[in-house]
Amino acid sequence: MKALAIAALLAALPLAAHAADKTEAETALAAAVKAEDAAGQVGNRWVPAEAALKAAKAALAAGAWDKAVAEAAVAQAMANRAVEQSHEQETAWRDAVVR
């Protein structure tokens, strides 16, 4: 969780220096949507990833570019982690089976 927060922070950092524009926000959102779709493909959507994605979309619609970029970064980081988790679990689940 901490790692995610830091990743999101890092992703958002450069934008504090120069305010994001619409194109950057749209690009960030598209990347987040793509990542979340990949999480959906492996059946592992996370509730907070979807919430961040929703917030990013709302920010984009409201013209809040910086916020859109930041929320999209959170969503993307979480979605990537979800895909990794599913990947690990593809075999690791067997270790948990009661035997």
Place this chain on the structure above:
Amino acid sequence: MRKFRGAAALILVAGLLAGAAPAPAASLASAAADQKAFQDNFRSRFPAVPFADFANGPYSVNAPMRKQWEEIMQFPPYDFALDEGKTEFAKPFANGKTYADCFPNGGIGIRQDFPYFDGKTGEVVTLDLAINRCRQANGEKPLKYQTGMMASLTAYMAETSRGKPFDIKIPDDPRALAAYEAGKKYFYTRRGQLNFACASCHVGAAGQRMRGDILAPALGILAAFPIYRSDWGSMGTIDRRFTSCSAQMRSTPLPPQDPAYRNLEYFLSYMSNGVPISGPGTRP
């Protein structure tokens, strides 16, 4: 010889692709062995709990909670649902048929046989799904799955089956075995932001306290459904419970009766064979 070497190489590659230790192939025998290991695990961890008592969820493993339950049961909060379900069950559809026409034995005393694997459609059929299919076959709209009339109908049908042990069959059909395996995998797979599997709480931590709750053991975990929960303030079906546990894992819940949830129910019910139906239930 060359052919043989080629085949050996292929097997090796397949083994590497599948991961270091190739998983043992699933079979009816391995499913039966899973069931025995699963039941033995709970028996040995809770030696004081009679096997049939695993039908009572958290009450089976926590004495103070059981006392509270006995008090609640003087006026069971699911009584209204039972009455409503019984009336609805007997009420003819617009075409004159009834629910009884859709089920073996007129729908009475059959809860323990659900879910079952339907060889015709190649899928797992839960009681809730069968109820909606019955309605649709008779020109009625399907019911919502999580609460309301669906909970009332399943409450009534469970009540007519009380004491009958779960009797889930895996027919000798590779698709049935695949459905079982998918349910098993779902149960043990970590997912969601908190990195939990169903098993993390209901196997590993069964009987322990989590916030105000005692975690129900996975053995017999569906025997009491549907349930009335005070924190819901209403009745809830298996779909409602799966949905809320998924959300607790910060994992986006699947739609009710999603094939993955049905396979999960198939696995959990098969693990619980022999535990008697106790539903409807009530939880604080």
